[in-house]
Amino acid sequence: MALLELRNVSKIYHTGGEEIRALDDVTLDLHQGDFISIIGPSGSGKSTLMHVLGCLDSPTRGEVVLDGVDISKATTSQLARIRNRTIGFVFQSFNLLPKLNVLQNVELPMVYAGLGGKARHERAVKALEMVELGHRLKNRPNQLSGGQQQRVAIARALVNDPKIILADEPTGNLDTHTGEVILNLFRELSTQGRTVILVTHNPEIAAVTPRRIEIRNGKVAEKVDPRLAGFTPSTP
């Protein structure tokens, strides 16, 4: 059975009398241990899809089924619990709290999970070390570069050890080296049985993942763009 399923999901916005189908009848199965990349042009609905998968947004039509349970029937506090424990989300725009320092930002999900201060600190430091930011614990987000902020966001997503990791362009702001570090981290997590889905514009990164989903005008096609066919993964 699939860990996370979308069945005929549509997300429709009405702006200025115009109908925008950000997602158009999407059906998708995600399994445990999947390592998936989502590609598609800007405005094609990638972020919208991620939000729906991450239980942050609810679809206009269709069902989202997590662990066999239709989440449209879940209460808000059950959804909060899912976002807290089951899903780790890396936002395209990071969404760090500007008033908290790096450490506190990473501790935040554990605060809502009810962890004690000591455990929180230890796990936050460990997660930050994994993204090579162990030395910037006390900085505020606005004192960090875009790439560093992105890594803080990644550390925050990983810190509650979620089953599903959704990352919206997690390497967009990273140089080749740190990009590879993050990519290896995700691969490692997927081999441990986590489901990792990442959005990317970079065909090289997309080529690394075993499964690729292409999205255009809100419609999903699970095949690789012919232009990418010639590419070989840069890392095995």
Added chain:
Amino acid sequence: MNFLNAIVVGLKEIWANKFRSFLTMLGIILGVSSLVAMFAMTQGLENGLKEALVAIGGLQKIRVEARNVPVEQRHLRDFATGVTLRDVYALQASVPEIDIVSPEMRMDSPPTLAANGRRHRTFMTAGVWPVQLEMMEHQLAHGRMFNADDEQDARSVCVIGTGIRDELFGRPDQTGTEVIPIGQTLTVNGVPMTIIGMFEHYESDQERRTRLLQEAKDAADRAAGIQKPAQRDRGRGRRGNFAFWIKNNTVYMPLNTMWMKLKAGQTNTPPEPRLSNLEVRIRDVETMDRALTQVRNVLMVNHRGIEDFSFRTQEDWADQIQISVRAARLSGGLIAGISLFVGGIGIMNIMLASISERIREIGIRKAVGAAGIDIFTQIVVESVTLAVLGGLLGLVCSRGVVWLISSVTPTDNEPIITWGAMAFAFAFSGIVGVFAGLFPAIKAARLSVIQALRYD
């Protein structure tokens, strides 16, 4: 998220907006301090009134006053005798609960006293028996009280309070040394009387304290060689606690003297000496109800059923005190409560502003797993923290407010800040905080995640 965490987050939020938080708290600070001050004032009032109650002789007294014949008995008017000495004798003889009975006869209008070239009018001029001293808890400081012989012979003697001395011979702080006018003559409506005794000076604790303080200061000034005009008119217009003022402004003379020398000559004088009132003291407050019935029965028999008298007990007065103090407390509390309420609205307003500033933050917190209840708790805790901090500061300020009020309007009932009042005001500020936070908190808790995240 646990509670302590929420408080820490709340405190940080308040600290981050120090000035705004302070302005918001100001409403609560003023509300709480005026609430405490209000209670302190009424507490002082109550204590002063109770002190006065003790000063005039406690709860065991029944006062029988002459009054007009009631309407339904108007046709019997000519048979009405009024309150007379016969009532006094009858009560003494037939009511065992009675300890002492003291008759009192006053002039119909305040007589003019004159001595030492000065004049003074006081309605507290009365003819009494010596037992009145005990009844009114008077203490003689100088001279003697008139006795049975003075009474018998209707001698022209009188005993005065220090207030009368102050008016006719000068106050100690004006004259420099205390005048003791024993042996001097004063005239009552032109009738000369020899002053044979003077009471001690009666004052409330508060008055005593301020007087002693002033005296110590004066003494220190004198020791330091500072010359001051002797004719200073300090404290004029402040007559202090009413009960003490009345006691100090008393002139007593023998009942017979009052009757024979002052009243007999007046027109419309009835043939039998009529008393203005008489006071009865019973042995035990417990037997008050029974004593009251008996006194009434005896008087009714004596007056042949004509009710030309009325009763007053101190209990009535004590009840009056309770009622007026409660009224003062209620109205004061209400006004202060309203200002606390306004403070609460201020908090609600600022919390609403603060959550619309923090919609993104709330969205992010929810995205990483904060449930509605977490956000709700955070906002309520923040609001309560604001209110409670304001409440604490208000308690501190209340001392200042009390000081300000009592220096602007000096009273002899020194305001007393009680723990109870402080606890009440503080608890009230907390409750205001909860209610002020409720609506903004619900609003924040209901925000949709994705819309909050998109908000800017």
